[in-house]
């Protein structure tokens with residue numbers, strides 16, 4: 001963002017991530033999101049009067065709180081005078097809010113903003129069937145007993161069944177695990193490599209947790225109706241070992257697939273948020289930024305049927321290329337692990353000339369240095385509350401830049417709809 005006001009990422013905060021159906025079940029998403037916003041404000045000590053906008057991304061929209069950004073920032077106790085809007089771009093829902101706020105700060109329209117993401121799979125929007133919905137609308141127009149009886153007589157028992165969200169991509173009508181298997185068939189990665197990557201994710205997460213790496217970003221969540229306070233992520237597993245993984249059956253392609261339950265990120269509840277300001281605003285508020293936001297890029301794949309989750313391989317090279325950077329120049333890599341196979345396909349594609357011909361005008365991005373990738377574990381171990389994941393990655397990348405003394409970090413995610421995002425951060429001190 002040269003020539004514009006420099007944007008800095010001050011810090012991130014997140015709730016612990018929990019397997020769906022757990023202790024967050026009684027909470028609505030706005031309540032979960034309020035915890036990450038309130039925690040972020042309290043840990044940074046930012047002067048809230050200087051915040052110009054709040055965004056909150058979500059994938060599964062709750063109808064009662066359709067502008068979940070507004071409800072969550074009010075619940076977090078931010079002044080009502082701060083505007084807030086909700087963003088939606090599949091798994092990149094929070095990242096697009098983050099990008100919007102960066103632009104607003106860079107252009108001098110606001111001097112500080114909070115970008116968050118939230119998801120709950122414990123309380124998904126389940127609807128009546130369309131037949132019932134239509135009948136209900138007709139009853140609203142004419143609520144007479146005669147009309148109600150007439151409409152009830154047209155209903156069949158199956159119309160009374162609730163409609164669950166399908167969990168499939170709307171265009172391809174496939175679930176993401178099936179899409180990931182289609183990528184494996186096109187670009188081929190082995191089951192053994194997937195298992196090794198899965199084990200690595202859990203072991204690195206457990207080591208990072210034991211070393212207190214996440215203490216800085218985690219905010220406890222009190223759930224009054226259960227009289228409990230959640231302090232830790234609950235999905236990293238010590239028993240995620242080669243011995244166990246090797247015996248697991250593939251679940252999305254039972255005959256020939258490589259993706260098991262362990263090699264898939266789980267349906268998870270949680271929220272995360274990051275604080276961005278202009279460099280001058282951070283200085284004047286006495287805040288110490290963890291990273292400078294250098295640039296970002298959104299892209300989309302050509303073929304949704306075989307490349308659905310290939311967003312990082314399509315997006316990262318565009319971002320790096322714009323800054324004359326190579327894979328080796330990046331010291332910290334934080335990539336969303338939707339599936340072990342999806343990460344391995346993305347990494348493999350970036351090193352392949354035929355993929356470079358297809359997407360990057362023949363410029364082969366090269367080999368991603370695996371020892372710098374998700375060094376504190378990834379979504380396979382920590383879970384994937386869809387929209388919250390992007391903000392978790394940013395927070396972790398900024399913390400890793402500081403802890404590891406690296407100069408650049410790249411954060412990247414794939415998403416349903418064949419979308420991809422990549423964000424380039426720089427350590428202000430290196």
Ligand SMILES: CC(=O)SCCNC(=O)CCNC(=O)[C@H](O)C(C)(C)COP(=O)(O)OP(=O)(O)OC[C@H]1O[C@@H](n2cnc3c(N)ncnc32)[C@H](O)[C@@H]1OP(=O)(O)O
Pocket residue numbers: 091175176177202237239240241244245251260261262263264265266267309337338339384414415416
């Ligand atoms: C952009 C994107 O992010 S795209 C991705 C979007 N997300 C998705 O599509 C979600 C994909 N995930 C899923 O569909 C589900 O989480 C599934 C199907 C993978 C898992 O579903 P569940 O039925 O809850 O699996 P469950 O937890 O019961 O695990 C099955 C078995 O594997 C075991 N297991 C699961 N994970 C692990 C692990 N990491 N290590 C060891 N064992 C494991 C369980 O203990 C269980 O064993 P058991 O049968 O002996 O009890």
